[in-house]
Amino acid sequence: MINDAPVSRHRDLSERTLGVLLLLPAALLLLGIVVYPIATLLWNSLHTVDQANPQAGESWAGFANYTRAFADDRFWHASWNTVLYIVVTVPGALLLGLGLALLANQPFRVKWPVRLGLLLPWALPLVFAGLIFRWFFEYNTGVVNDWLVALGFEPMQWLSSPTLAFIAIAIAIIWKASSFMALMLLAGLQTIPKSLYEAAEVDGASKWQQFREITLPMLRPAIFVALIFRTITAVQTFDIPYAMTGGGPGDSTETLAMYIHKTTLDFLDFGYGSALATLMFIISMAATSGYLRYTRRSASRSGED
Amino acid sequence: MKTWKILLAAALGAAFAANASAQQTTLRIFTGGQQRPDVMRKIADEYQKRNPNVKVEVEVGGATSEAQQQYLSTVMSSKDSVLDLVLIDVIRPAQWAAQGWAEPLDSYLGADKAKMLPAYLKAYADANQVGGKLVALPYFADSQFLYYRKDLLEKYKRPVPKTWDEMMETAKIIMDGEKSPQLQGFTTAGAPIEGTVCTYLVPLWGAGSELTKGGKLNLDTPQAKQPFQLYGRMKQAGVLPKNIAEIATDRIRIDMQAGNLIFGMSWGYVWNRLENDADSKVKGKIGVAQLPHDQGGKSATCIGGWQVAVSAFSKHKQEAVKFARYLSSAEVSKMQAIMASHLPVFPSVYKDPEVLKANPWFALALPVVETAKARPVSPQYPRVSDIIRGNMNAYLAGTKTTDVALSDMKSRLAPLFR
Numbered sequence: 001m002i003n004d005a006p007v008s009r010h011r012d013l014s015e016r017t018l019g020v021l022l023l024l025p026a027a028l029l030l031l032g033i034v035v036y037p038i039a040t041l042l043w044n045s046l047h048t049v050d051q052a053n054p055q056a057g058e059s060w061a062g063f064a065n066y067t068r069a070f071a072d073d074r075f076w077h078a079s080w081n082t083v084l085y086i087v088v089t090v091p092g093a094l095l096l097g098l099g100l101a102l103l104a105n106q107p108f109r110v111k112w113p114v115r116l117g118l119l120l121p122w123a124l125p126l127v128f129a130g131l132i133f134r135w136f137f138e139y140n141t142g143v144v145n146d147w148l149v150a151l152g153f154e155p156m157q158w159l160s161s162p163t164l165a166f167i168a169i170a171i172a173i174i175w176k177a178s179s180f181m182a183l184m185l186l187a188g189l190q191t192i193p194k195s196l197y198e199a200a201e202v203d204g205a206s207k208w209q210q211f212r213e214i215t216l217p218m219l220r221p222a223i224f225v226a227l228i229f230r231t232i233t234a235v236q237t238f239d240i241p242y243a244m245t246g247g248g249p250g251d252s253t254e255t256l257a258m259y260i261h262k263t264t265l266d267f268l269d270f271g272y273g274s275a276l277a278t279l280m281f282i283i284s285m286a287a288t289s290g291y292l293r294y295t296r297r298s299a300s301r302s303g304e305d
Numbered sequence: 306m307k308t309w310k311i312l313l314a315a316a317l318g319a320a321f322a323a324n325a326s327a328q329q330t331t332l333r334i335f336t337g338g339q340q341r342p343d344v345m346r347k348i349a350d351e352y353q354k355r356n357p358n359v360k361v362e363v364e365v366g367g368a369t370s371e372a373q374q375q376y377l378s379t380v381m382s383s384k385d386s387v388l389d390l391v392l393i394d395v396i397r398p399a400q401w402a403a404q405g406w407a408e409p410l411d412s413y414l415g416a417d418k419a420k421m422l423p424a425y426l427k428a429y430a431d432a433n434q435v436g437g438k439l440v441a442l443p444y445f446a447d448s449q450f451l452y453y454r455k456d457l458l459e460k461y462k463r464p465v466p467k468t469w470d471e472m473m474e475t476a477k478i479i480m481d482g483e484k485s486p487q488l489q490g491f492t493t494a495g496a497p498i499e500g501t502v503c504t505y506l507v508p509l510w511g512a513g514s515e516l517t518k519g520g521k522l523n524l525d526t527p528q529a530k531q532p533f534q535l536y537g538r539m540k541q542a543g544v545l546p547k548n549i550a551e552i553a554t555d556r557i558r559i560d561m562q563a564g565n566l567i568f569g570m571s572w573g574y575v576w577n578r579l580e581n582d583a584d585s586k587v588k589g590k591i592g593v594a595q596l597p598h599d600q601g602g603k604s605a606t607c608i609g610g611w612q613v614a615v616s617a618f619s620k621h622k623q624e625a626v627k628f629a630r631y632l633s634s635a636e637v638s639k640m641q642a643i644m645a646s647h648l649p650v651f652p653s654v655y656k657d658p659e660v661l662k663a664n665p666w667f668a669l670a671l672p673v674v675e676t677a678k679a680r681p682v683s684p685q686y687p688r689v690s691d692i693i694r695g696n697m698n699a700y701l702a703g704t705k706t707t708d709v710a711l712s713d714m715k716s717r718l719a720p721l722f723r
Contacts, residue, residue, distance in 0.1 A: 157548055159551050245497075246497045
């Protein structure tokens, strides 16, 4: 008993060392691929790093890159577009995704074709989805105008009118994003015990009442997780408008992510591009923290019940 | 005893092989997917045959100039030595020089430089020198041409148009006569892509003006409005398709090839597709001419084409320059002309009988290429291009008026040309 304490302390120590050693590779990996790039981004955003003008050198810029963004019409315009995409495609994808999930949750005898149909849009790379929809919406050769003409309407310039291009892009994003929403919601739906519906059936509740009183409340955690994921990806909207319009006409459908890409990779202005990226991160945090606060509040309220 | 001898022989053999490979240099050259990497490979094979100690690897990248540059920006700004030579677009030398990505070639060429440069088409000798330094060597030439339907012009007894107004009039007469809803009068690039910069510049030049003068922005002239007004008139007359703001480079070729276009402004690759593709409906019906100009102006066209630059981070610069000189020789220009129909960078090669046999239209191409002008030279060219094409595209889409597009263009370009 007397000798026991030092031995255990010794063992504790070596176990802790072992633990640290085992964690070290993962920690180093994280440091290399997460912490280092983020630190570089922040450093760049506070410096003048303009590779198109290398004579200027890399000098401390303070918050000049940030004040430049606030005075830059194109930044505000791109941010506004991004907000519009969030406001339209997040609820759009949620509603469509919920519908698909409810459909897929029906007791089909053969489940896999429905599930596969749900998975396919999600498995398709974003830029392919963008290209496919661009072909759909092309003026001369697109299937959408073909239908319009067949129905006796005039063909529309989907990709060269700012409003129509926004609608076309939003449709493509909602189609692409709804399958991921549906997958998450389907997982949520399957955790709801059947007995609840059976009990409601006995009590004489209608299908709509069952949906409102059982399905929606039980699905709420899944909905929130799905909304957070969708909102974060909506803030980063890039591939689909890039493939469909390249930001055109002019820069009327350009998103913040596209402007960052252009500033950094085409104009090689790494300092300004990094500041824009930091601002986008802040927008993303602001959007998701809203959800998190709401979930926390509703969780504590349900705890009180 | 026998085994021992075999082992010794094997060891000696390996040592020799190692020694030989130590003397061998591997050069890696980057080319875009649209610049016929297969032909580059054949040229490299020929070079390897003559220089057994050099091995050339051909790396193939993005289809568009922008996609290539995005990849190259990553490689070059991290000072990676993986590439020894790079094919760059004719709009890039100033940027590559400013960034220090291209090794200046002057000291490697020495006295040969003065002998080499005058042999090239003048526009290419100029395009590759920035601030008196030779940044790259021309690999092949290109420019925009006016492609037209010879058969339709003959049918309506119209001459090949010299001015924009003549072209519009002819297009209108043919469209009214043919009464085909598919048939379009004229197209050029209108989408927000690099080619749309030329859509603005060509009529500006054709009106006798320039975007910059002595390094300063020169858009306060009456001619600066001319390109917008020209396309506005064409759109109103129905000569320009309604969806002009969606048109990207290859769409012009596709419409022409399907027989749906009377006049098209596009690059040199179009001719061979129109003449040789199995599904072409216009074989033998296509003419090539200088681009139209304004009354009293002169024809001009946008210079295109690809240059060989030696990477400043290469570990084999001496060998790389030697290979670059071979790639930029009249011999390779001729090989490319025959194998890939790439326009030569030497005026003399256009008149070579073997080249003309493979490409009879090169006789027509030379006078056009000789009118080629450079897009504004600036290390900030990507920004310049973005501003011009963005405003041109917005005007063509109808979201900006002439005055708004021009004043936006001026206010954004001004800080870049001070």
